[in-house]
Amino acid sequence: MTRTYIDCRECPSDVKCTVALSADTEDELMEAAVQHAVSVHQHTDTPELRAQLKTFFHEGTPPA
Known part of the structure; x- marks a missing residue:
């Protein structure tokens, strides 16, 4: 099973967040990325946010 990840360093942000999240599905x-975006980056959970987050998904694990 291949893991999937998202790395905040790739996303435009005033916060300069360095968090990376990964999961098996x-x-x-x-769900983890949306929770992070809402609680840390003050975004609103919308279909548009979810579509934008998905463009930052990668197979594998985050680079060091």
């Missing part, structure tokens, strides 16, 4: 990663 895209659904699980999406």
Whole structure:
């Protein structure tokens, strides 16, 4: 099973966040990424946010 990850360093942000999240499924990663985006970056959970986050998903694990 291939893991999927998202790395905040790739996303435009005023916060300069360095968090990377990974999960075994895209659904699980999406839920974690949305929770992070809402609680840390003050975004609103919308279909548009979810679509934008998905463009930053990668297969594998985050680079060091």
